[in-house]
Structures are given as C-alpha cells and as structure tokens.
Amino acid sequence: MSRRAVIAGVGHTAFGKLAGRTAWELEAEAAAGAVADAGLEPADVDGLLTDPGPAQGILDGITPHFLRLGAQLGLAPDFAGSELLGGAGSVAIVERAALAVEAGLCSVCLCVYGDSALSSPGSYGYGRGDEAAFGFFGAVGLHALAARRHLHRYGTRPEQLGAVAVAARAHAARTPHAQLRQPITIDDYLDSEPVVEPLRRLDCCLVSDGAAAVVVTTAERARDLGRPAARILGHAQAHRLATYTSPEHFETLPAARCGPRALARAGLGVADVDVALLYDCFTIVVLLQLEDYGFCKKGESGAFVEGGRIGPGGSLPLNPSGGLLAEGYGGGMLHVIEAVRQLRGEAEGRQVPDAEVALVSGHGLGMNTHATLVLGR
Amino acid sequence: MAGAPPLPRPDPLTRPFWEACRRRELVVSRCEACGHAFLPPGPCCPRCWSRRLAWRRASGRGRVWSFAVYRRTYDPALPAPYVVALVELEEGARLVSNLVGCAPEAARVDLPVRVRFDEVGELVLPRFEPAPGEGERP
Numbered sequence: 001m002s003r004r005a006v007i008a009g010v011g012h013t014a015f016g017k018l019a020g021r022t023a024w025e026l027e028a029e030a031a032a033g034a035v036a037d038a039g040l041e042p043a044d045v046d047g048l049l050t051d052p053g054p055a056q057g058i059l060d061g062i063t064p065h066f067l068r069l070g071a072q073l074g075l076a077p078d079f080a081g082s083e084l085l086g087g088a089g090s091v092a093i094v095e096r097a098a099l100a101v102e103a104g105l106c107s108v109c110l111c112v113y114g115d116s117a118l119s120s121p122g123s124y125g126y127g128r129g130d131e132a133a134f135g136f137f138g139a140v141g142l143h144a145l146a147a148r149r150h151l152h153r154y155g156t157r158p159e160q161l162g163a164v165a166v167a168a169r170a171h172a173a174r175t176p177h178a179q180l181r182q183p184i185t186i187d188d189y190l191d192s193e194p195v196v197e198p199l200r201r202l203d204c205c206l207v208s209d210g211a212a213a214v215v216v217t218t219a220e221r222a223r224d225l226g227r228p229a230a231r232i233l234g235h236a237q238a239h240r241l242a243t244y245t246s247p248e249h250f251e252t253l254p255a256a257r258c259g260p261r262a263l264a265r266a267g268l269g270v271a272d273v274d275v276a277l278l279y280d281c282f283t284i285v286v287l288l289q290l291e292d293y294g295f296c297k298k299g300e301s302g303a304f305v306e307g308g309r310i311g312p313g314g315s316l317p318l319n320p321s322g323g324l325l326a327e328g329y330g331g332g333m334l335h336v337i338e339a340v341r342q343l344r345g346e347a348e349g350r351q352v353p354d355a356e357v358a359l360v361s362g363h364g365l366g367m368n369t370h371a372t373l374v375l376g377r
Numbered sequence: 378m379a380g381a382p383p384l385p386r387p388d389p390l391t392r393p394f395w396e397a398c399r400r401r402e403l404v405v406s407r408c409e410a411c412g413h414a415f416l417p418p419g420p421c422c423p424r425c426w427s428r429r430l431a432w433r434r435a436s437g438r439g440r441v442w443s444f445a446v447y448r449r450t451y452d453p454a455l456p457a458p459y460v461v462a463l464v465e466l467e468e469g470a471r472l473v474s475n476l477v478g479c480a481p482e483a484a485r486v487d488l489p490v491r492v493r494f495d496e497v498g499e500l501v502l503p504r505f506e507p508a509p510g511e512g513e514r515p
C-alpha cells in the first residue's frame with residue numbers, strides 16, 4: 001500500500017498576540033517549517049489546502065484564501081482549495097489531502113491553518129443572523145445552550161466542566177510554546193468571570209494569532225525522506241446542517257456518526273486510542289465528544305473527566321499540548337501536529353509513553369460540522 | 378439602552394413572520410404534507426422537502442428548552458445581564474428569543490412561558506415571559 005497517506009512534516013509559529021504580523025506572514029512561516037520538517041523543498045509541493053481562520057474568511061468577497069496564499073508562496077499546484085467548515089476545517093483538509101494523495105491527484109499536499117484573530121478584534125463576537133436582535137452573539141452563546149442542557153439533563157456539575165479546563169492548563173505547563181502555561185485550580189475556575197452562563201471565561205478557548213501547517217504525502221515518499229511519519233489510518237466526516245432550532249440539535253454531535261466510522265476504517269476501537277486530541281473550543285464540547293466517541297456513556301462525561309483521568313499521566317491523556325484552551329487557537333491544526341509529535345515520540349516533557357494511536361477531532365460552526373482522523377505510528 | 382440592537386431585515390421568506398408579530402401574533406411555518414412545524418421559515422420543509430407550506434398561528438405558549446445568561450455586553454443596545462432562551466412552542470417548533478419578566482437567577486429549563494411582543498425600532502420582537510403562576514418560583 002505505497003500510496004497510503006501519511007503526515008510527514010509539521011510546522012507552526014508562536015501562538016498568542018503577534019502584533020504587527022499578518023496572517024499571511026504567519027502562514028508562510030508555518031508552511032516553510034512543515035515542508036522543511038518533512039525534508040522537502042518548496043518545489044516539491046504540488047497540493048495546497050487551507051483552512052482560513054475566522055478573521056480571514058473569504059477575501060474581498062471573491063478571492064478564496066488558498067489563491068492568495070498560493071500566490072504569495074509562488075505555487076503551481078495540481079490540487080488546491082480552501083475548506084469552510086469552521087473548527088472542523090483543519091482536520092477536514094488533512095482528510096481531503098489524504099484522499100488526494102491516495103488517489104494520485106498530487107503527491108505532496110501542504111495543509112495550512114492561519115489567522116490573526118487576536119489582532120483583529122471582534123471576529124468572534126459576531127451576531128447570528130436574525131437572532132442578534134435577541135443578543136444571541138458568538139459561538140459562546142450556542143455552546144452555553146448545550147452546556148445548560150447537559151447540566152440539566154444529566155446533573156453535570158460546573159466543577160466537571162472545570163476539570164477539563166484544569167487538565168488543559170496542567171498539560172500546557174509542560175508545553176514550551178503554549179500561550180497560557182500557568183496551572184489553575186478548580187477554585188480558580190469557579191472564580192473566573194461568567195461570560196455566558198453556565199460558561200465562564202475559563203470554559204472558553206483562547207483567541208490567538210498564529211499559523212500551523214502539515215505536509216501530507218504517501219508512505220512511499222516519506223520512507224525516502226528518512227523522517228518518521230504518522231500514518232493516516234482512518235478518517236471520516238459527519239455534519240448536521242439542520243438549524244439548531246431543529247429538535248435533534250444539542251443532544252449529540254455529528255461525532256457520534258463519524259467517530260465510529262473513522263475508527264472502523266482503521267480497524268480500531270476507542271479502547272485502542274492512546275492519546276485523544278479533541279477539539280476544545282469550549283469545555284462542554286470535550287464532554288460531549290467523550291460521550292459521542294464512546295469513551296464513556298451518554299451523560300457520564302462529567303464523572304469521566306474527574307480525578308485527573310484526562311490530565312498528565314491520566315488513563316486517557318487528552319490534548320497533551322494544552323489544546324485550544326491553553327496551547328493556542330490553532331483551528332484544530334495544532335491538535336493534528338501534537339498527534340504527530342506524540343506518535344513520533346517528539347513531545348519531550350509531555351510525551352505520552354508508548355503512544356501508538358491518536359484520535360484527532362475537529363468541530364465547527366453552530367455545532368454543525370465534525371471531522372475525525374485516526375493516526376498511527 | 379443606546380440605540381437599537383442589530384435588527385432582522387425581513388426578506389420574502391421571513392416577512393410573514395415579522396408582519397404577524399406586528400399584529401401581536403406568533404406564527405410558525407407548517408408543512409402541509411407531513412405536519413412538521415418549524416422556525417425559522419425556509420423554502421421547503423426541512424423534513425420532507427415539500428413546498429406546500431403554510432403559516433399557522435401558534436398559541437404563544439411553550440417551555441424553555443435551554444437558556445444562556447449573558448453576563449457580558451456585546452452590543453450597547455442590549456446591556457447584560459439578559460437571558461437568551463431556546464423556546465419550544467406547544468406546536469413543536471423552536472425559536473431563539475429572550476426570557477424577560479424574570480430575574481436571570483429564576484430562569485430554568487422547562488419553565489412554562491408565553492409570548493409577549495415588544496416594539497424595538499421598526500420591528501416588533503416576540504419575547505417570552507414566565508406563564509401566569511410561574512413567576513419567580515425557585
């Protein structure tokens with residue numbers, strides 16, 4: 001199976017407030033890092049897929065993001081595009097790249113996420129169409145509705161949401177490039193400012209300037225490069241595009257559909273997952289995914305995350321670089337990169353021992369989109 | 378209150394809803410083929426794709442399916458705290474609105490509510506308050 005897709009190189013910029021640097025500069029830096037890490041040259045790149053962050057979107061109302069980035073990088077790819085799936089976009093472009101290299105449409109596909117959201121204020125406080133009249137702003141309000149429902153239906157406690165935030169910081173304390181490295185306690189969590197109750201500030205992911213990129217190529221090509229690559233064992237997407245006023249919304253995520261499919265393609269089950277990289281825009285999304293992927297039963301995620309199970313040294317290390325809550329908002333591409341580092345054994349002070357299987361998820365828009373990757377050594 | 382919040386701009390699909398609000402009536406889009414009642418309105422039934430749609434007057438009664446208490450002000454016209462509620466109407470349709478006439482601390486899932494209409498700028502917005510007798514019960 002020489003055309004099986006692998007991730008052969010990773011690269012990212014610093015994450016945080018990078019005033020004075022455009023998203024384009026950041027994306028170029030991340031792209032160069034990923035191509036060099038793979039042991040390749042810019043001229044080897046024949047595929048380009050991008051996940052433009054929320055502050056970028058469609059440019060000038062017409063120019064797709066990949067076109068401008070590709071122009072700046074001087075590329076003439078055989079395969080290109082941008083994915084607009086919100087937080088599922090980065091995982092989805094890696095999936096699309098895998099399909100493309102396996103089909104022979106290109107052989108070295110560069111996948112780039114980037115944004116300068118922290119230096120472009122207001123990009124997350126958008127109103128939701130007609131519902132802005134009622135003050136329904138931002139992703140936080142939507143996820144607050146999901147969190148309230150979970151608290152009500154399953155007796156989930158705020159401290160259990162807090163356990164996700166505490167674990168993220170405990171992981172990030174071991175991640176040199178993380179945006180927020182100081183540990184927090186449950187009391188710090190409970191004392192943090194309420195934003196849209198039941199969500200507090202510490203339930204919400206960071207806003208960041210930064211870019212991240214990976215190179216997807218074939219196993220055959222990667223062998224010649226002499227660098228360890230992460231194999232793409234399984235992937236799937238699932239979306240629920242019906243409006244969130246539809247009866248099914250908020251009960252389960254589309255993850256419940258694509259998680260089992262991605263694992264089945266890999267011939268694996270959740271019990272085989274050594275390290276989970278779950279999209280964590282809000283703590284509630286981690287709880288919902290633990291249930292919908294089948295790491296625990298419906299309604300039991302609150303108890304599951306207590307007692308350090310998802311923290312450093314826990315039985316299910318979750319987002320060992322700190323994730324969106326502490327490492328930085330990388331659109332999901334930082335989750336992919338951390339999975340690769342864990343599988344390569346390059347995660348230094350936060351390495352999960354014997355990590356052989358990593359599950360990576362992306363979740364986006366109005367809890368509408370989801371994508372899953374299963375990676376292996 | 379400083380100015381008006383960002384108001385919907387009615388289009389051919391949504392205009393009947395906003396015109397009904399002006400008459401102090403709450404209406405839902407109902408599929409005449411399968412009976413599905415839904416909001417917001419669309420070009421076809423999202424369940425069976427029938428285009429035989431009708432506007433039906435709703436009772437205005439429902440319950441809070443979930444809610445979120447905004448503690449941060451995003452628009453000066455909508456100072457925090459305020460409650461955004463996902464209301465499930467008796468007819469089955471759900472809509473995002475506000476829970477008013479009730480302290481944020483008294484909001485709860487399953488709270489029975491009824492619609493009321495508030496003039497805001499050029500439009501009349503449907504908001505919800507606790508049904509009679511539900512007041513500030515814990």
Ligand SMILES: [Zn+2]
Binds near residue numbers: 409411
């Ligand atoms: Zn129908």
